[in-house]
Amino acid sequence: MRKLWMMALLGASFLWPVFSFKEPEIMPLPAPEVIAAAYPKDYFQRPVNEEIKMTGTFGELRSDHFHSGLDIKSNTGRVGQPILAAAEGFVDRIQVQAGGYGNVLYLKHPNGYTTVYAHLDAFSADLQQYVREAQYKSQRFEVNLHPPDGLFKIKQGQQIGRMGNSGGSTGPHLHFEIRHSATQKVLNPLLFGIPVHDKVAPEIRDMKVYFLDEQRGVIGSKAFPINRQKDGTYGLEGDTVLLGGWRIGFGVKTYDGMSGFRNDNGVYAVSLYADDQLAYEWRMDELDFDESRYLNAHIDYSVFKRYGAWFHRCFVLPGDLLSNYAHTETLGSIPIYAEKPVKILLKVVDAGGNACTITFWAQRDTNLEVFPSAPFQFEMPYNVENRIDMEDFSMILPKGSLYETLEFQYSTTPDEEGDVFSPMHHLHNGRTPVHRYFTLKIRPHELPDNLRSKAIIAKCGEGKPDNCGVSWEGDFLMTKVREFGDYCVMVDTVPPKITPVVFATDMRKKGVISFRINDNFAITGLADRLYYRGTVDNKWILFEYDRKRARLTYTFDGQVIRGEHVLKLVVKDDRDNLAKFERKFVR
Helix, strand or coil, rough: CCHHHHHHHHHHHCCCCCCCCCCCCCCCCHHHHHHHHHHCCCCCCCCCCCCCCCCCCCCEEEEEECCCEEECCCCCCCCCEEEECCCCCEEEEEEEECCCCCEEEEEEEECCEEEEEEEEEEEEEHHHHHHHHHHHHHCCCCCCEEECCCCCCEECCCCEECCCCCCCCCCEEEEEEEEEEECCCCCHHHHHCCCCCCCCCCEEEEEECCCCCCCEEEEEEEEEEECCCCCEEEECCCCEEEEEEEEEEEEEEEEEEECCEEECCCEEEEEEECCCCEEEECCCECCCCHHHHHHHHCCCCHHHHHHHHHCCCCCCCCCCCCCCCCCCCCCCCCCCCCCEEEEEEEEEEEECCCCCEEEEEEEEECCCCCCCHHHHHHCCCCCCCEEEEEEEEEEECCCCCCCCCCCEEEEEECCCCCEEEEEEEECCCCEEEEEEEEEEECCCCCCHHHHHHEEEEEEEECCCCCEECCCCEECEEEEEEEEEEEEEEEEECCCCCCEECCCCCCCCCEEEEEEEEEEEEEEECCCCCCCEEECCEEECCCCCEHHCCCCCEEEEECCCCEEEEEEEEEEECCCEEEEEEEEEEEC
């Protein structure tokens, strides 16, 4: 390790721009009553015909993003529940995706808002026909359609589709959003007066304390035990806690429930007061999609990656530019003193105004906490571009990639597997978040010319490796990724796999044809996803693709008449490895 460390230092060069970095200005959040008054309360109705039960709230913490709407549970636990237009308007956009929002409908309303209905099982009959014609015309399952304004006029309460489980959904539900039509900023639907019965206050499950430097970077952290009293309030064993640091911040694991339905939902706001002055506030009135990945700065990302636990930071990391924070003097970094304690009040609120609080005093311990630093090769400031250039490796992190200054660990190990053509490059660890795509270049070793077109940069970990996609730059393979971890050069010569699920020579009593398609690499970075094309008697047919189940399904729709036919299915991966399935069948 020592030898490698010395080689890294000798072989690396840094190109850091020299300029004065200015702390980002975080504008004040409007008062909650001002926000509430801005939204029309009697314009939108419920998008379902029964009482709303939420399995997800606006601003809820999700992997790499804040949740941008309400998830409304199916009242039957199955697909098919009618979905209703929340207000009059017209269809502005219809999209069909194998992942993401799946079947999604956008309605534009005359009051300047757009409502979004995602993961639908099907659209209403006229919209479904419009989509189907577009799919056959383009010979593509995934489409993104913008009907002419007013072509599909919709009345409030009109059925526009059926609740489903399409796209990236993990169970039958409706994902419902309200957006500003002009800016596409997404707004909290619960602020519009849509009736949701909720008298349940949020619950504080756990807390952490963080020891901070002058820039609000984290020096170290530890658990912060709290107790829930019989009356539902929260407190500590003693009302004053001694903490061995000069500046501290807090983190809270908190969830919200709702009346009559048990589910761990996200909260609306978290506020922290020091000596009765607001030190920190995060609130989810609205969200800019371009900022959603700042979730990885807002949460304790390392704890989430290790244990799956969601902790809200109650302080703002120096590189966190999310707009949902109040402008305060300290942005949650609390100086503490040995001479007198600081009164701390933490308050968590849901969108219905239900709240829980915890109050205690924090005082500096004369015995300061010590957090040993692990060996590292490069210091990477969060507010500049960082670059490492070596003989066989290069990495360029653009400015804004890091949320705090990083003591970056880099090493290599040899890999003697037959399909690996470089050392394994260990880039820090996967428990440190990266905000922007960064450039990665690796020079392969002893790669035969006939495998040049099959070479990829692979991210390796548990399970099958990720194909990160590549382009050649001289002797280097180049890609862009957004995660630290272990990377090397591999080759992919294995075609995808096609497995029949519903197919036989006699299909006269079957309503669908279905296949499962898989590849030996997962996909990330610049790599292309699986391409597929299905035909019957050389005519294109609509195979719907459910990516989460790796399932292709063709529903007999009049394109295939009675008689004998020939089905052909072709599936191709990112490296142009091709799989074919061809069989005769009778309909």
